[in-house]
Amino acid sequence: MKLAVIGGGSTYTPELIDGFARLRDTLPVAELVLVDPAADRLELVGGLARRILAKQGHDGLVTTTSDLDAGVDGADAVLLQLRVGGQAARQRDETWPLECGCVGQETTGAGGLAKALRTVPVVLDIAERVRRSNPRAWIIDFTNPVGIVTRALLRAGHRAVGLCNVAIGFQRRFARLLDAEPGAVHLDHVGLNHLTWERGVRLGGPEGADVLPRLLAEHGDALAADLRLPRALLDRLGVVPSYYLRYFYAHDEVVHELGTKPSRAAEVAAMERELLAMYGDPALDEKPGLLAKRGGAFYSEAAVDLAAALLGGGGPATQVVNTYNAGTLPFLPDDAVIETQAAVDPSGASPLAVPELDPLFAGLVAAVTAYEDLALDAALRGGRDRVFKALLAHPLVGQYALAEGLTDRLIAHNREHLPWA
Incomplete structure (x- = not known):
């Protein structure tokens, strides 16, 4: 191979x-x-x-x-x-x-x-x-x-x-907290890449008992500290969000922090x-x-x-991946790409069925999916107006004056990589 x-x-x-x-x-x-x-x-x-x-x-x-x-x-x-x-x-x-x-x-x-x-x-x-x-x-x-x-x-x-490592990171974290083998921990993981929530943590596979309430009750403070979000928020949501959700749930706080310390880059x-x-x-x-x-x-x-699953060496597998929605989340187009548990074999990845998504999460998923559609259009066809529309659609921007200023800066800092600019 x-x-x-x-x-x-x-x-x-x-x-x-x-x-x-x-x-x-x-x-x-x-x-x-x-x-x-x-x-x-x-x-x-x-x-x-x-x-x-x-x-x-x-x-x-x-x-x-x-x-x-x-x-x-x-x-x-x-x-x-x-x-x-x-x-x-x-x-x-x-x-x-x-x-x-x-x-x-x-x-x-x-x-x-x-x-x-x-x-x-x-x-x-x-x-x-x-x-x-x-x-x-x-x-x-x-x-x-x-x-x-x-x-x-x-x-x-x-x-x-x-493929993203956020889900496997949560799986390993939860396994340690539960004193379980990682393979025994199945995540009810759903959303878009870097915009996901763990809605359940099941021991023994997809049909296993959901121990997420126990995890939140016994380890909520530690999980909240890892995510840098309030423990009370996790309790109110009843889920464990990806740490990328902090950019949405605490936007202004994050902007202030980023302006006062060296960049991650x-x-x-x-x-x-x-x-x-x-x-x-x-x-x-x-x-x-x-x-x-x-x-x-x-x-x-x-x-x-x-x-291994795609090449047939490890047999069929269930894994969190990014693949076509294909009706999994009915409020999204079939050709949207979601991040969720999927059955993987040499024919590809097929998302597993998921329970209906709470409007609190579904609304954000729908908005970011619309942004991603506009972003892909801008990446494929170029043009200042397409960049502006993608930024205007993004929930972290959403105001025309901000979108205008960001568009100008984006183009100015990326001309060498944007032939149309």
Whole structure:
């Protein structure tokens, strides 16, 4: 089995390699190709990847290349984890929206739209080249904003599934609190990428007893602290929201905080420099502890499980993924992309049925879905007016004067990535 990782020079990659090594019985990878235009990073990450596999007794071949077509040639699955514009673009996404009093974040709000505009055309070009090489290859998208990028891939007819680590992070957190095996914890997880709620936590599978009320009663303070939301809010909602919901539920508070401390992009850039220095140490043969602070926790386990199910190696599976709505949430179009539990096998991902969504959550999901539709249109066709309309539709913007100011800033900071601008 051959896998290609686009963005293989990312500091995330050793997390992925560690998972491939540990879970080789689930996903027997014979060849792994790391593809990245940054040759210097590739050399460091590729060297560490080989040492990790060797230490764990994995005989898979790791190769590196800056040639995309050569890297994806013959691949059974292609994992996308690229960042168009690098950390410098992320730094801008997290700062210029603050000038308008709006959240500066790389996956939602105005910054998230900027990332989508830069990313969608690049990802679609990659996917077309994958299709020419191997039309049966699966594309697993971990590139943000996952919902919009996955929707672009599916609309273009690609065999694609979106993946995020938020759900598996909650699963592992709840399992620790319940003193249970992670595989025994099933989440009633529903919404859009980075806009989800855990409406139930079931032990023993989808039909198991719901222990979410117990979790909230016994561990509500700790969960609220993790999310940086009031315990009382969790109790009133009766759910555990994704931590990205804080941008919606505490917008003004977050904007104030972001204006008084270094950006997350600056923190990550410093961390990446330190990680890359570590990766260059020929004695290092395991993922360093610092990588846990980089983000992407449990990404490798989620990616291995998804690839194994899609490629038929692990049998049918149930996993939280991003895929077509297909009637699951009846108030959304069928071709909207939702994030929920799905049955996954070599034919793709099919969402499981979910109970009716409370209007408190459904209204926000519908609004953000409308924004994502407009965002994808702007990413595919360009134009200042399309950018403005997408921003105006976003619940974190919603005022014409803000949308005008954000549109001007978005274009000014992204001209090199927007040919139409």
